[in-house]
Amino acid sequence: xxxxxYTAAQTPVxxxxxxxxxxxxxxxxxxxxxxxxxxxxxxxxxxxGNIMFKIKGKFFSFHDxxxxxxxxxxxxxxxxxxxxxxxxxxxxxRGESTDEKDLIFxxxxxxxxxxxxxxxxxxxxxxxxxxxxxxxxxxxxxxxCVIYAGNSNNIIAQMHRNYSVTxxxxxxxxxxxxxxxxxxxxxxxxxxxxLEEINEDRQDS
Numbered sequence: 470x471x472x473x474x475y476t477a478a479q480t481p482v483x484x485x486x487x488x489x490x491x492x493x494x495x496x497x498x499x500x501x502x503x504x505x506x507x508x509x510x511x512x513x514x515x516x517x518g519n520i521m522f523k524i525k526g527k528f529f530s531f532h533d534x535x536x537x538x539x540x541x542x543x544x545x546x547x548x549x550x551x552x553x554x555x556x557x558x559x560x561x562x563r564g565e566s567t568d569e570k571d572l573i574f575x576x577x578x579x580x581x582x583x584x585x586x587x588x589x590x591x592x593x594x595x596x597x598x599x600x601x602x603x604x605x606x607x608x609x610x611x612x613x614c615v616i617y618a619g620n621s622n623n624i625i626a627q628m629h630r631n632y633s634v635t636x637x638x639x640x641x642x643x644x645x646x647x648x649x650x651x652x653x654x655x656x657x658x659x660x661x662x663x664l665e666e667i668n669e670d671r672q673d674s
Contacts, residue, residue, distance in 0.1 A: 484656040495648040626657040
């Protein structure tokens with residue numbers, strides 16, 4: 470977004486890996502293929518259209534598992550829905566693991582009120598979960614959201630809808646995401662994917 474100033478995080482927010490932190494804002498486009506229910510329903514590109522991440526995983530599978538891959542197809546993290554959770558919760562593990570020792574963070578519903586969405590993010594080390602480590606607030610209907618550090622007003626990333634006639638014609642939904650300087654953009658992509666997953670079954674809660 471031209472003319473916008475982005476405040477860099479004072480210390481790098483490296484949740485998945487410091488290799489995904491840059492000293493400048495990162496603009497990404499997340500393309501969701503709306504008419505497919507097979508593997509590969511998400512692709513993440515840079516501003517030049519180069520693939521940076523892909524999502525592998527089938528919808529409606531018994532275990533509800535997805536994997537975030539880099540452009541070369543290497544697994545970065547695996548998302549798995551926690552079964553029998555009081556509030557819809559997804560857990561995120563390193564690589565292709567779903568072992569508790571490889572848990573990085575989890576995301577759960579805080580509130581869903583009308584068209585507003587709020588999710589809480591807890592690092593694996595935050596076992597008490599009295600205060601969230603990150604939070605996501607926005608309107609899924611408008612395809613907008615803001616990601617904050619903890620309960621502060623410190624923004625680490627923002628998402629907004631990409632309006633494109635071409636996207637609509639070919640059955641793709643496109644979101645623009647700006648990741649602030651020194652913030653792990655693989656982590657931000659993971660949160661946007663989970664926002665979509667949790668929102669899709671909001672009516673089941």
